Amino acid sequence: MKPTIVRKIQRADAELIRALGELGVASVHEAQGRTGLLRPYMRPVYPTARAAGSAITVVCAPGDNLMIHASIEVCQPGDVLVVTTTSDSTDGMFGDLLAVSARAHGASGLVIDAGVRDTADIAAMDFPVWARAVSAQGTVKATPGWVNVPVVCAGASIRPGDVIVGDADGVVVVPRESAAEVVRLGKERVAKEEKTRERLRKGELGLDFYGLRAKLTELGVVWVDEA
Numbered sequence: 099m100k101p102t103i104v105r106k107i108q109r110a111d112a113e114l115i116r117a118l119g120e121l122g123v124a125s126v127h128e129a130q131g132r133t134g135l136l137r138p139y140m141r142p143v144y145p146t147a148r149a150a151g152s153a154i155t156v157v158c159a160p161g162d163n164l165m166i167h168a169s170i171e172v173c174q175p176g177d178v179l180v181v182t183t184t185s186d187s188t189d190g191m192f193g194d195l196l197a198v199s200a201r202a203h204g205a206s207g208l209v210i211d212a213g214v215r216d217t218a219d220i221a222a223m224d225f226p227v228w229a230r231a232v233s234a235q236g237t238v239k240a241t242p243g244w245v246n247v248p249v250v251c252a253g254a255s256i257r258p259g260d261v262i263v264g265d266a267d268g269v270v271v272v273p274r275e276s277a278a279e280v281v282r283l284g285k286e287r288v289a290k291e292e293k294t295r296e297r298l299r300k301g302e303l304g305l306d307f308y309g310l311r312a313k314l315t316e317l318g319v320v321w322v323d324e325a
Contacts, residue, residue, distance in 0.1 A: 150206070193214065
């Protein structure tokens with residue numbers, strides 16, 4: 099496909115995006131059937147990073163951040179840049195100057211299956227970033243690519259406008275059309291977990307109320323007083 103920049107995409111409702119962000123990565127992942135997680139090597143560049151927004155997808159050549167610059171023009175407030183490369187790269191393709199530019203145009207974060215640099219400055223400005231690597235290796239601006247096309251980033255299929263949620267647990271993607279249902283299931287899960295948490299707090303054993311004692315017996319485990 100010819101290098102292309104798609105200017106207009108469909109986005110999920112802002113309230114649904116906010117709700118998914120409040121649920122967090124682990125709850126969202128579980129609520130949608132344990133799907134949508136990006137690879138666990140995608141880590142926040144500072145521990146308190148947290149973001150939720152519509153995906154602006156970007157495909158770059160390795161070691162070339164031209165298309166990241168191009169993607170910022172089509173950002174709307176709350177969007178999350180999702181960057182992948184045509185082959186593996188750990189070069190530092192995003193730094194503090196791009197973070198300043200992205201924030202000025204409304205981006206709420208970055209997910210990049212490559213490297214970033216200037217992480218102390220990015221953390222100081224509280225711009226949420228999840229990356230494959232941290233590297234001071236510089237890049238060029240020479241190769242055309244794509245903005246707002248379907249991509250695979252860190253093992254996950256992501257379309258423009260899908261919802262991206264990131265926190266200390268990593269990054270998860272929610273298909274735009276599924277956002278409302280995942281919010282509903284996620285809230286149900288959180289309510290159920292709170293009841294479980296209270297039972298555990300009172301000293302009940304998960305071994306009993308999850309029915310795991312019977313499971314252990316079924317699996318042939320026996321209890322003895324001494325070895």
